[in-house]
Amino acid sequence: MDAADEDHPQIVAFPPLLWLIGAVVSVLVHYFVFSIRILPEPFALILGIVCLLVGPSLALPALLTMRAAGTHANPAKPALLIVRGGPYRFTRNPMYLALCLVQAGIGFLLNDWITLLFVVPLALVLHFGVILPEERYLEAKFGEQYLALKRKVRRWI
Numbered sequence: 001m002d003a004a005d006e007d008h009p010q011i012v013a014f015p016p017l018l019w020l021i022g023a024v025v026s027v028l029v030h031y032f033v034f035s036i037r038i039l040p041e042p043f044a045l046i047l048g049i050v051c052l053l054v055g056p057s058l059a060l061p062a063l064l065t066m067r068a069a070g071t072h073a074n075p076a077k078p079a080l081l082i083v084r085g086g087p088y089r090f091t092r093n094p095m096y097l098a099l100c101l102v103q104a105g106i107g108f109l110l111n112d113w114i115t116l117l118f119v120v121p122l123a124l125v126l127h128f129g130v131i132l133p134e135e136r137y138l139e140a141k142f143g144e145q146y147l148a149l150k151r152k153v154r155r156w157i
Contacts, residue, residue: 007078009137012129014076019099019122023106026118036113044111051105059098062087075134082138082145084153092153096126131155 012018029035038044065086066073072080073095087094100119107116135155138146 009075009133011075011133012125015096015099015126015130018125019103022118022122023103026115027106030110030112030115035110038108038111038113038116041111044108048105048108051101051108055098055101055105058087058094062094075130079138079141082142082149084149089153091157092149092155093131096131097156099126
């Protein structure tokens with residue numbers, strides 16, 4: 001194995017796959033095990049729609065910003081530079097925040113606490129299994145350039 005094979009953070013799994021597994025399990029629990037109502041239907045529906053609009057509205061510009069900058073969005077590939085534009089001006093992890101918002105949207109659309117609470121393990125796995133390894137990798141690779149970004153831009157929101 002050469003150095004190029006190791007030029008990426010050692011994350012636990014591909015982040016969208018982590019979300020997909022949690023989303024599928026939470027929906028299966030909702031439909032086949034039990035559910036706990038959150039709010040009256042119209043309010044839950046509105047919150048669900050808002051989350052499902054905001055999540056992708058954050059993720060797509062983040063992906064396009066990374067591509068326009070000429071670096072990889074896939075954490076299994078090497079980071080080529082630090083991206084500071086688009087949604088990265090406000091959060092260092094807009095795509096992971098978007099995954100959490102989509103999971104919350106599913107919970108609100110189903111009006112189910114159990115499905116909504118799947119955001120918690122998703123956020124924890126993303127934080128400890130993806131974000132922290134990515135941060136260590138970026139600090140080692142880009143040094144002060146990344147540390148300056150960390151001082152200026154929050155990790156989540």
